[in-house]
Amino acid sequence: GFDEAVKSPGKQMAVIRGRIRDSQGQWRDMEGTFTAMLTVPGVNGVVLSLRDLTQLKAAQTELHRLAFYDPLTGLANRQLFRDRLNHVVRRSRRSEEPAALMFLDLDGFKRINDTLGHDSGDELLKKVSQWLAGCVREEDSVARLGGDEFVVLLSRISGPDDAGKVADAILRRLCQRVRLNDHEVGVTVSIGITMIPHDSEDPGTLMKYADLAMYRAKELGRNTYQFFTPAMNIKAARRLLQQEELATALEGDRFVLHYQPKVDLESERVIGVEAFLRWHHPEKGLVSAQQFITLAEETGLIIRLGELALRQACIQVQALERAGFESLKMAVNLSVRQLTDSGFLDMMRKVITETGVSPERLELEMPAELLNEDPRMLRELLVSLHDMGVCLILDDFGTGSCSLVALQQLPLDVIKIDHRFIRDIPYNVSATDVASAVVALARKLHLTVVAEGVETPQQLSFLKSAGCAQCQGNLFSYPLDEDALIGFLIRQYERPLIS
Template identity: 85%
Template sequence: GFDPDRVSELDFKSLVHPEDWPGLRQAFKDAVTSPGKQMPAVRARINNAGGQCREMEGTFTSMLRVPGVTGVVLSLRDLTQLKAAQSELHRLAFFDPLTGLANRQLFRDRLNGVVHRSRRSGEPAALMYLDLDGFKRINDTLGHDAGDELLKQVAEWLRGCVREEDSVARLGGDEFVVLLSRVSGTEAAGKVAETILRRLCQRVRLNDHDVGVTVSIGVTMIPHDSEDVGTLMKYADLAMYRAKEMGRNNYQFFTPAMNIKAARRMLQQEELMTALQEDRFVLHYQPKVDLVSQKVIGVEAFLRWHHPEKGLVPAQQFINLADETGLIIRLGEQAFRQACIQVQALERAGFESLKMAVNFSVRQITDTGFLDLIRRVVTETGVAADRIELELPAELLNEDPRMLRELLVALNDLGVCLILDDFGKGSCSLVALQQLPLDVIKIDHGFIRDIPYNVSATDVASAVIALAHKLHLTVVAEGVETMQQLAFLKSAGCAQSQGNLFSYPLDEDALIGFLIRQYEKPLIS
């Protein structure tokens, strides 16, 4: 960029980076003393006419005895773009492009280095595996752009929670890892985990929505738990899943028992997949009674696994695993289809007015294909939509209000009955109760169980029934097992009830027999 006619006026030293000037000068001296010899390449940072630093590489050639030259020639080529390209390739190979954190490959290299150092010195280190709670739901409801913004924010928060010598990496999706290169012990590692929980447990604004963020953390100690990089990653992951099982938004240290549990979990997951393929799941049905007419007005479907060795396995023993692994989507469709077919079987048997209630988890309901699933199965089975009741878990009210309202309105337009299950369990928005197109609420069986011996339980049940009446909602009490409970519910104005007092969940044949008998004699005497 310089004027060739004014090269002789340039102060070469001022153009060369101070650190590179000695080497450049020495290379010149070597060339002067070695006429005609090919000199090694030399690199230097040299400013151009605009004052910008360029990465240069070249060689000196002594041509002092060459007529017309009589000097030392320096030939340079500009490596700036090549160096930038190499730097970008390095960044892409070892850093996450979204957050700028180290990626899986670079992190494993760093973890390997810390393991070797810890093994030699005996000084402990700690590995943490972090997973954002409910991130998939944010992606599905607010879009991937909002999810990306959240991940970048989380990366910044994590950087601020650790020391400069520690490492933070993103493994993919919403999975992060933190490597504490030196810690005094488990107590110090726990304090860092608590710092991360406090920092990340807050609300962020994404696409005009306030979103709550929490994280589950698994911690494994180096070298106490293992000196193998792959094993340490596995142990931290197992501890993180334990944190999720303990209610999320907490941290757990790895214990050997987790390894045994993980092996059992993998075996059960394989068994679940096989059972799905072999259609080993059946439905049992618990009658629901109208407390005024004392007649059965519907049934609730309960899923059972027909295990070849254990017999009938209740849903409580496998439904959480199915939900966590995603198998719940296929399993839920299978169960819903079976329930719709059973409605038609009951009609052919002469029970034309009974309704069928089917339970769904938050993961199923927030799946993008849930509405299409309900429409498709209702259409394919030919069941009347008003004979179907969808039981929705109370924690669903913590989801994005706009998304939830759109979904429930669409389901309501389809003609199905919407039941809010386990009301009173956990936090529940009364505003949502008023704004959403719900038809029925079910009082959580935990309150029913303590009636009439627990005054608090009876007060809550009475308040829920009164509130439901104000909102023009039908109230169902589940888990009724004693005549005292039943007497209280009738006096409080509860409309419907179900529980072992009336009947345990029955298979298809037993249900038909029960329905025939209840027409001959009242259920409540």
């Protein structure tokens, strides 16, 4: 006992831990030890040593948080989520009780980061994290893997229907506009779902399957969810091969431009050309952009491809000038992904400077879906481009949503009637009515109208009578390589294309 311990001075008797209040009334975590001590012969004594553990425990808590939680959102990070997924997989394997893994990716998040800045992007991520946490039960897990990628683990569910209901709830919660740094942006998400243990009992494979399903949701138009199917594995392997081929082609300079003439209906002469990107594939031959442009956008290769196309188009303008065609304009197609990239304007200025082309000779064709971007950001972008002197064309007019207010407020010069309306002229009354209405509207707004996809004399006759200013299509010429284009232009100066 105590008496025996005192006979051995310096011997530790006990260790205690607890909390005490300091002089400011704050609780402190303490650790104390009692040590026997012989002070005066025949007198028993102990020494109490106290150590303040408050900072140590705070540091341990912070280390745990940094190791297992995302510092921006407070959600579980990849490491902690992996542990939770392993646990759910083991439990589901034993009990045969279904669970679901959901992979979520914000639609268009990179554009928000590039245009509004990383502070706004971080603020959006924190809002999304709160919304996601509010859509699931306490026993479920939400984690941020990095960037704009999130995962949700649903345990103890009855089957796919339960996972679908949660996905629907997330889509409804996130499908709204948010104000960030005085800008209003839309938020949507694409979701991929894989079922445990039905699809796999391997955590790594489950993550891969949910990711594949998420990409399928993006392909279907985004703002939706998809369950994993075995066919997605085959498609993913094919997509990876195409991506590698595309990157190799870009490194090997396997892309060229072809040019389709644009005709002025009053003078009946060619006034410009539109550049179309083509891929010289080693097995498939010449491949049109429609077959690879979506993949290029998803992988980010569209930024390099876009610069390559713009540079080649500017070089071709110079070649046309040397051949005596000094007034022809060159139209280049751009995607929303290119236009909203943070380096786009600098790239434009660089290419124009390095090629020496006059900006007035360039026309930039922008998809109508660009009007869905933040109005303030969009106006700033288009004003900057217009100030350079380039002509701005709104492509695919008549498809999707298009604000008439935007047409009034944005510095646009030309609108193009989508070819899907032209192809049914003059036999489809709705198509002719739309074309006539677009022409009338554009003239009221002092915009030039171009009809693309003109293939028959009947279509041309109707468009002339409706007051359309310019046309292009296979009726006049298919897209031509640079040598064939020069020959075509020489011939068209010898005789009108229409009369």
